[in-house]
Amino acid sequence: MLLVTVCSMVSVGDVVPTRMEKIKRTNWAANIMYDGAFHEMTAIEEIPALVQSLEKVTAVGTGHTFNHIADSPCNQISLRLLHExxxxxxxxxxxxxxxxxxxxxxxxxxxxxxxxxxxxxxxxxxxxxxxxxxxxxxxxxxxxxxxxxxxxxxxxxxxxxxxxxxxxxxxxxxxxxxxxxxxxxxxxxxxxxxxAFNVEQYVYERLPFDQLRDHFDAIMASAYSVSVFTDWQDQQNNEIWVKSRVGDGEKFEATQKFFGATLATQKLHPVRNLPAETCTEQMGIPGPSFERLPHFRMGCTPSVGEELQSEYFMPRHYAAGAILALQGLSDEITPNVFVSEIRTVAADEFWMSTCYHRASVAIGFTWKPDWPAIKSLLPKIESVLAPFDPRPHWGKLFHFSPAELHSKYEKMDDFVQLASKYDPKGKFRNEFLSSYIFTPCS
Ligand SMILES: Cc1cc2nc3c(=O)[nH]c(=O)nc-3n(C[C@H](O)[C@H](O)[C@H](O)COP(=O)(O)OP(=O)(O)OC[C@H]3O[C@@H](n4cnc5c(N)ncnc54)[C@H](O)[C@@H]3O)c2cc1C
CATH class of the missing domain: 3.30.465.10 (Uridine Diphospho-n-acetylenolpyruvylglucosamine Reductase; domain 3)
Known part of the structure; x- marks a missing residue:
């Protein structure tokens, strides 16, 4: 990606002192090098003067995005020390x-x-x-x-x-x-x-694809949070993770078989053959929701560690069609993927949300870190998913053009207008936003 932003400081009097580092930094996946100056805030009161003094600045959280959305060649502002x-x-x-x-x-x-x-x-x-x-x-x-x-x-x-x-x-x-x-x-x-509520987590192995296709709604509605993991091999999903709220009247009855899948007898990682110590407790052991709803434990490396990710959101009623379409690409997906995850998400009201006004099925890919291979695969994935109107995750890797992205969000023009009202000179507009959001696409 070309970085074209012009960086400079404008003089507006005294700039409050902040910690500013110039060391090389990366996002979590280390596929993006963060080159801009790093301004680490130690008090909320420091932020207005700093923001006013900079011509370009992008806020960064924990840097878990896989693309340039949190990047700036000029200035990144971090609030990581402000966590009270x-x-x-x-x-x-x-x-x-x-x-x-x-x-x-x-x-x-x-x-x-x-x-x-x-x-x-x-x-x-x-x-x-x-x-x-x-x-x-x-x-x-x-x-x-x-x-x-x-x-x-x-x-x-x-x-x-x-x-x-x-x-x-x-x-x-x-x-x-x-x-x-x-x-x-x-x-x-x-x-x-x-x-506070407790959650029990059960993992089942080898869910046949035809069961997922024919009973998608029942499977996903079987508990508070359900994830299906697959590497698209052998006409079956590797695992289903069923997270059931304890004591709310919707308890999941963990029978030995679940839509043809078998209850696991030991703790498992979503990726075949990886050790499961980093994963949250399974086997129905109840625990606080924050120690069961995430797949990975606090203080451990989540997921694989060295990886890339993509994810697409389709209207939920397209779930079976989208899964079948991706199965047709399994020969190309399987060698490149550690694992895919299929989830459901309720609709919401946020203009730029991937689930804006539509209950969604989300299909994610945890890729092996081979960007040239993934880069050539993403257009094929987006093409087979096209009939199902996919929206890509804003923080992950995708291939869609700005015009395609614009066509997926009915509130995109309103978003651009409103953001331009709040930020008329584009101070917060980095390369990612300029390319995908603020580009005229008609
Ligand atoms: C291992 C792994 C697993 C993941 N699992 C999931 C998952 O289960 N579900 C899912 O949806 N995503 C998942 N993601 C993606 C991740 O949740 C999102 O990319 C998320 O945005 C990252 O949060 P962050 O704090 O790291 O944000 P960053 O990458 O730091 O920033 C993300 C965005 O937030 C903006 N921002 C940050 N701070 C501020 C601020 N103070 N004011 C205004 N804007 C700000 C940035 O400018 C940028 O646009 C996963 C990522 C990884 C690495």
């Missing part, structure tokens, strides 16, 4: 946090006080703000993505102003929260929380 809980309100069931907090910092805090968030991604190490900004999701028919639990936000805009937006009072909220970093630097978020 500002307010915990048991009565209104809300928690207000500084935006640098990660789920593995927040969830144990909530659990200690008898509360929890509604759902989590496959790993718990993500920053809350970075996850919400790209519509990061877990699984579950009734579970919206992680942004759906946010009720309000505070953000520093391009001119250094502090703006507060809430779900109930501000129409802009639906654009700004899943905002891809385009509106400003989010400094605080208020999240809805619920009483």
């Amino acid at each position: 809980v500002s307010t915990f309100d048991e009565v209104s069931r809300t928690v207000t946090v500084q935006a640098g907090i990660t789920y593995d910092q927040l969830c144990p805090y909530l659990e200690d006080r008898g509360f929890a968030v509604h759902n989590l991604a496959s790993l718990i190490q993500l920053s809350v703000v970075g996850a919400c900004s790209t519509a990061t999701h877990g699984s579950g028919d009734k579970n919206g993505n992680l942004a759906t639990s946010v009720s309000s936000l505070e953000m520093v805009t391009a001119d250094g102003e502090l703006v507060k937006l809430s779900r109930h009072n501000d129409v802009d909220f639906s654009a700004v929260l899943v905002g891809l970093g385009a509106f400003g630097v989010i400094t605080q978020l208020t999240l809805d929380i619920q009483p």
Whole structure:
């Protein structure tokens, strides 16, 4: 990707001191080198003056995105040292946090006080703000993505102003929260929380594809959160992970057989033959939701470690068709993939959400780290999925052109207009946003 942004500091008087590092850094997957200056905030009060002083700046969370969305050749601003809980309100069931907090910092805090968030991604190490900004999701028919639990936000805009937006009072909220970093630097978020709950996790092996095709709805609705893993071999899915809430009247009865799949007798990793120590407890051992809803344990390397990822979201009723279409490419997918994951996500109201106004099936690919091979495979995958109207994950690798992306989001033009109102000079517009969002496509 060509980096064309012009970087410079504009003089607006005294810039508050911040920690600025020039060392080479990368995203989590190390496929992207972060070259810009790194401004690490130590107080929210430092942010307005810094933002005002910079011509170009992009906020970065924990850097778990696989593309350039959090990258800037000029300046990255990090709130990772700002991870305090500002307010915990048991009565209104809300928690207000500084935006640098990660789920593995927040969830144990909530659990200690008898509360929890509604759902989590496959790993718990993500920053809350970075996850919400790209519509990061877990699984579950009734579970919206992680942004759906946010009720309000505070953000520093391009001119250094502090703006507060809430779900109930501000129409802009639906654009700004899943905002891809385009509106400003989010400094605080208020999240809805619920009483802490326990989850039991069961893993089944060898689910035949025809069972998944014929009983997709029943399988995915069988528990609070369900994931199917496959490497597209042998006409079968390798594993189903069934995460059942304890004590809410919807207990999953873990019989030996489940739609032709067999209950595992030992803990398993989603990737065939990898050791399972890094995975969350299985075999029906109940535990706090934050230690079961993610697939990988706190403090461990999630997933494989050296990998790339892509993911596509289709309207849920296309699930069987999309899975069959991908099966037709199995000879090309299998050698390149560690594993694929199939999940469901509820519809939501965020303009740029991959699940905007549609209950979705999400099909993800954890690729072996061979970018030339993946790069040539993605157009084929997008082509076989085309009849099912796929939207790619904003934080992962895809091939769609800007024009194709624009055609997938009915609110894209409104998003561009609103972001341009908040940030008229494009201070927060990096190469990714300029190429895919702010490019005129008609
Ligand atoms: C091993 C692994 C497993 C994953 N599993 C899942 C999964 O289960 N489900 C899923 O949906 N995704 C998954 N992802 C993808 C990941 O959740 C998303 O890419 C997420 O956005 C990463 O969060 P982050 O904090 O690392 O964000 P970053 O990569 O740091 O940033 C993401 C976006 O947030 C913006 N941003 C960051 N901070 C701010 C701020 N303060 N104000 C405004 N904007 C900001 C950035 O500018 C950028 O646009 C996985 C990734 C990895 C590496």
